[in-house]
Amino acid sequence: MWAYESVFYQIYPLGLCGAPRVNDGVLAGRISKIDGWIPHIKKLGANAVYFSPVFESDSHGYDTRDYRLIDRRLGSNDEFAAVCTHLHKNGIRVVLDGVFHHVGRGFWAFEDVRRNKWDSPYKDWFHINFDGNSNYNDGFWYEGWEGHFELVKLNLQNPVVVHHLFDCIRSWVDTFDIDGLRLDVAYCLPPDFLHQLRTFCDSLKPDFLLIGEMLHGDYNQRVNGEMLHSCTNYECYKGLYSSLNSMNLFEITHSLLRQFGPENWTLYKGKHLLSFVDNHDVTRAASILTNPRHLPILYGMLFGMPGIPCVYYGSEWGVTGKKEDGDDALRPAINTPIENELTQWITRLAHAHKNSKALCYGDFKQLVLTNRQCIWERTTDGERVLVAINADDQPYTAHFDARAGRAVDLITGQMHDFGGGSELPPYSVFFWKTEC
Numbered sequence: 249m250w251a252y253e254s255v256f257y258q259i260y261p262l263g264l265c266g267a268p269r270v271n272d273g274v275l276a277g278r279i280s281k282i283d284g285w286i287p288h289i290k291k292l293g294a295n296a297v298y299f300s301p302v303f304e305s306d307s308h309g310y311d312t313r314d315y316r317l318i319d320r321r322l323g324s325n326d327e328f329a330a331v332c333t334h335l336h337k338n339g340i341r342v343v344l345d346g347v348f349h350h351v352g353r354g355f356w357a358f359e360d361v362r363r364n365k366w367d368s369p370y371k372d373w374f375h376i377n378f379d380g381n382s383n384y385n386d387g388f389w390y391e392g393w394e395g396h397f398e399l400v401k402l403n404l405q406n407p408v409v410v411h412h413l414f415d416c417i418r419s420w421v422d423t424f425d426i427d428g429l430r431l432d433v434a435y436c437l438p439p440d441f442l443h444q445l446r447t448f449c450d451s452l453k454p455d456f457l458l459i460g461e462m463l464h465g466d467y468n469q470r471v472n473g474e475m476l477h478s479c480t481n482y483e484c485y486k487g488l489y490s491s492l493n494s495m496n497l498f499e500i501t502h503s504l505l506r507q508f509g510p511e512n513w514t515l516y517k518g519k520h521l522l523s524f525v526d527n528h529d530v531t532r533a534a535s536i537l538t539n540p541r542h543l544p545i546l547y548g549m550l551f552g553m554p555g556i557p558c559v560y561y562g563s564e565w566g567v568t569g570k571k572e573d574g575d576d577a578l579r580p581a582i583n584t585p586i587e588n589e590l591t592q593w594i595t596r597l598a599h600a601h602k603n604s605k606a607l608c609y610g611d612f613k614q615l616v617l618t619n620r621q622c623i624w625e626r627t628t629d630g631e632r633v634l635v636a637i638n639a640d641d642q643p644y645t646a647h648f649d650a651r652a653g654r655a656v657d658l659i660t661g662q663m664h665d666f667g668g669g670s671e672l673p674p675y676s677v678f679f680w681k682t683e684c
Contacts, residue, residue, distance in 0.1 A: 249477060250296075250341065251428070251457045252520045253608045255598045256558035257294035259285075260528045261302055262309050263579025264561055267321035270307050271354075277323040282331045285561075286338050288585040292564060293598025296341040298430050298459075300528055302328060308575065309345070310432060311352025311399055315416040325423060332424040343457060344420060346429035348413055349436045350392070350399040353384070358400050362386055373409050375401055393433065404441045414448050421452050434460025434470055434479060442475040459522055471519055481521035481555055483507070488525055488549055489533065492542040492639055497622045500549065501614055504624070508554045508612040517611070523555035525563070528579055532560075532569040541675050544593050545639050548677030551597040552624060552635030554612050559598075565591045600658035600679050606631040607658075607679070616646050621672060623648065633658065634680040638672035645669040655680035 261267075265278035279302070289297065301309025304317040318328045332342050351358060357370035365371075365387060366378055380389030383397045393399040402409055420426050429449070431437060437460075449456040460470055462479035471479050484507070487500035507516045525533040525546050533546055543566065551557050565586040569577040601607045610626035610633065617623075620640040626633045634655065638644050650666035657664055658679040664670065672678070 249457065249520075250455055251459075251478065251556055253602060254296045254341070254556060255292075255294045255602055256296045256298050256343070256522070256556060257289050257292065258298045258300065258524075258527060258558055258560045260300040260309075260561070260579045261322055262300075262319065263528070263576070264582055265322060266581030267319070269576065271305065271313075271319070271321060273320065275320045275324065277327050279318065279322040279328050279331055283334055285585055286334055286340070288587075289340060290338050292559070292591065292595050293602060294559065295339055295602070296343060296427070297335060298343040298558065299345060301345045301347055303347075306352035306354045306398070310347050310350075311354070312347055313352055313354040314356055315413070316419060329424050332426070336425060341427040342424065343428040343430055343459070344424075344426050345432055346417070347432040348402065348404070348441075349433045350401050353398055353400060355400065361388075372403060372406055374403055393436070404438055410441065410444060414445075417449065418452060421456075427453070427455075428457025428459065430459045430461065431476070432461055434476065435462050435465070437470075439470070439475065442470060446475050467516060467519075467521065471516075471521070478520050478522050478556060480527075481507075481523050484521075484553065484555070485524055485530070488546055489536050492546060493536075493538045495639065496619050497637070497639065498617060498619065500553075501617055501622050501624070504553055504612055505614060510611060510613050521555045522558055523550055523553060524558045524560065525550055526560050527558075528560065528575075529571075530578070531571045532567055532578065533563055534566040535568040535570050541641075542639060543590060545637060545675060545677060547590075547594050547597055548635075548637060551594075551601045552607065552626070552633075552637075552677070552679060554610070554626070557598070557601060559594060564594050596659050597679075604631065604633055604658055604679070604681070605629075606633040606681070615648050618644075620644070621646065632682050634678075634682065636670065636672055636676075636678040636680060638674060638676045641674045643674055644672045646672060650682065652682035655682040657681075 265281050304314040304319045305311050318325050357373050360370050361368040375391035377389040391401040458476045460476040460479040463482050467479050470476050484503050487503040491497050491500040565588045606626040606628045610628040613625040615623040615625050621638050621644045624635040647669045655664045658681050664680050
């Protein structure tokens with residue numbers, strides 16, 4: 249699967265492109281702005297873009313009005329198709345947000361139900377009780393997503409609804425040549441729907457990717473050979489920043505051992521989860537770390553741990569934003585990308601990751617672990633990489649059995665000699681490639 253050797257770049261188009269918060273009904277070609285970002289994305293080392301919602305919606309994109317139309321605040325289907333073509337020509341795959349659990353109140357079929365009540369041919373597309381009433385005084389009760397009644401839950405047990413969604417996915421492949429989907433609230437999607445979706449998407453395009461939004465629990469329930477290829481690794485998202493803020497690298501290392509370690513009982517060995525330090529739903533990495541000097545360390549761990557690394561737009565140069573300030577603070581309009589030392593650092597990490605079989609596919613093992621330092625071993629057939637991290641403001645000399653005399657750092661290209669111990673300067677990360 250191509251995704252397992254990729255670096256993802258997430259864009260929230262309604263935010264980046266500066267669209268109005270609420271759909272104003274005005275067609276505007278804002279999506280073409282992405283064309284100007286393609287050289288930056290390519291230089292950064294990302295070879296796949298995950299677009300948060302792009303289809304016609306009431307407000308934030310997760311309240312869909314029509315799966316067949318690009319949101320008019322972003323532009324037309326033709327304009328988005330041109331962006332996808334330009335991305336593909338630059339070797340960048342396209343993954344869209346599949347928001348299939350719920351729609352907005354402005355969804356065309358739900359509007360028909362509101363007008364015609366029990367006479368609507370679409371009443372069975374939703375979970376409706378005509379003996380009740382909604383918070384919006386519709387004259388009937390319906391199920392929303394986790395109590396949010398602006399998000400109307402679809403009846404995914406209705407084959408007509410499933411057929412409509414699959415028809416729309418087929419049109420996205422035909423029109424935009426998309427390479428995969430990230431499934432919103434995948435933990436809420438019925439397993440039988442995911443089975444059908446996987447079978448359908450496998451028939452559409454070879455190596456069509458399905459990534460699910462998963463928060464807690466056993467990811468194996470939905471990430472397997474019959475449902476999803478991957479999911480969001482929220483457990484390690486928390487461990488990444490928390491281990492640095494508490495200066496306790498035991499937290500993230502033990503999480504990774506639990507998920508990918510050498511023991512037979514580990515949870516996700518052989519799986520490729522989507523790894524991230526922030527996204528459109530959480531506080532930006534530059535705002536959540538208590539020590540700004542840990543930001544490069546955070547990304548070093550992201551690209552060194554098992555998984556598919558994903559960078560959220562703007563965070564590659566340190567954009568800030570706090571969840572408590574609202575969604576808009578996390579999804580800002582940005583006119584042009586910026587390059588600074590952090591961007592250059594992430595670029596080196598991305599290229600090192602993509603070009604290393606051990607970092608893409610390797611097993612995970614702990615070699616050195618203190619509160620402030622760790623060395624992880626990533627090994628696959630023919631390649632071994634040691635991910636060495638010092639999160640402290642003091643140098644540290646690591647003594648361990650390196651099983652090799654010398655190594656090359658995949659980040660800088662410099663040689664490293666293990667003789668007499670390996671010194672880790674303050675706030676440093678190395679990807680030492682050795683012989684197996």
